[in-house]
Amino acid sequence: MTLSQYFGLVDVQARMLLKADAAKFKLGILWWFLEPLIWVCVFYVVFNMILDSGRKGGDFVLFLAVGKFAFIWFSKTVIQASGAIIAGQGLIGKIDVPKSLFPMSAIHESLYRQSTIYLLLFVILLLGGVSPGLGWLWLLPIALTTYLMIIGCGFIAACLVCVVRDFQKFIPLGMTFLLFTSGIFWDVRTLGDTQKMEMLLWVNPLAFIIDAHRQALIHLTAPDLLHLAVIALGSVVAIVLSLWYMRRYSKLIALQVLT
């Protein structure tokens, strides 16, 4: 399969997944927007109204929306990609295709979805009183790095699930762990201990990515570019290694999936 065929197929598969998903529900593509918005509402009620986050209501909504929207992109996509090869069982038994096609289609589908969610986010920011500025352009390298990180994690998760199916049980647990440790409803910058904050941002790249989203979109400031570059590079290494594994052991993966 040539590269252009591969990407052509990824694109068509992704569009078809979107179409099929929209056709399944009465509210169709409205769900793309509704789901993250509902999440923000739930978090707002719990952490601002019940637990009292100590922030002004409007600010907290922006803070939550930016963090949660970025987190949902990561978590939903990695979960989806992790099961994609197994879900492609029917096809794998019939044709010899690159196994990365399955997680890549799922990741590409969510890229389409996320691009509209970013548009929604800009509307929320404008309504929330953030004046647009050139600082928003920092979103480009940040979103690109997030995308690379999603591909890296999604590919690795997909390979692991093929090797040991039980791994699929751990992925949602891991996402819940990340939900609590990445600073979605609390601010990593309010951790009194700077050393602890630095450590958290380096150990958990997702916490850095979410903070970087807030820095760029709410405060219009640049993220730590070196840190961002390290995450991007690490993701590229993960992508290359998992692609190598999926190519090298393509037939073994097929046997594991089929038996």
Next chain:
Amino acid sequence: MQANPETVMLELRDVSLNFRTSKGTFDHGVHHVLRSVSFQLFENETLGIIGRNGVGKTTMLRIMAGILAPTSGEVLTHPGKTASLLTIGLGHKPDLSGRDNALLSAMLQGASKQQALTYLEEIKAFSELGDSFEEPVKTYSSGMKSRLGFTTALLTHVDILLVDEILSVGDAEFRKKAEKAMKDRICGDQTVVFVSHSEGQITDLCDRVLWIDQGRVCAAGEPGEVLDLYRASMR
């Protein structure tokens, strides 16, 4: 077209395939699907494979198509020749229309998007689905699904066509049309491996037959002789 024994299109040498099952059944948890299978496939011939259910016929086709690798032994293909399974209903998504599914199937079989788009009207016409072609596949009857599946599968253009028991599709009228299309393909300039339970089809279409039992080749040769042996074993 006559088989050309000069050119070997594909050869299996001593091919075995085992896999571990999670439960400790079989031979210490190892399931032997194929045991030392060897044979050659010549250019333009139609090779039939017969055998009871679960003896490894589909696995053999999957190895020939490059989907699975043998645990031991070699699979040799003539350089530059491709082999692929003729499969019905490749990647059918029930929420999508017949048209979208056909597009996806054609692309999965190696067509570019432009090529695939040009096939669609042909698929619509041959499958006789009419306006239903634009409806979601979940609204189709099983006959309609197999019409769509067979028609898209027929687009596969490869050097070695591997066919796994598919000539029982749709109603009588469509089956006749499908069989004719398949026969035209098989009798033309195409190397085919054909798995079937229908002795009639095997005698009609095949130049040579392999009889597989318990992962081994029990007999190979003229369709008449091999079918006699096979029938005798069933008694």
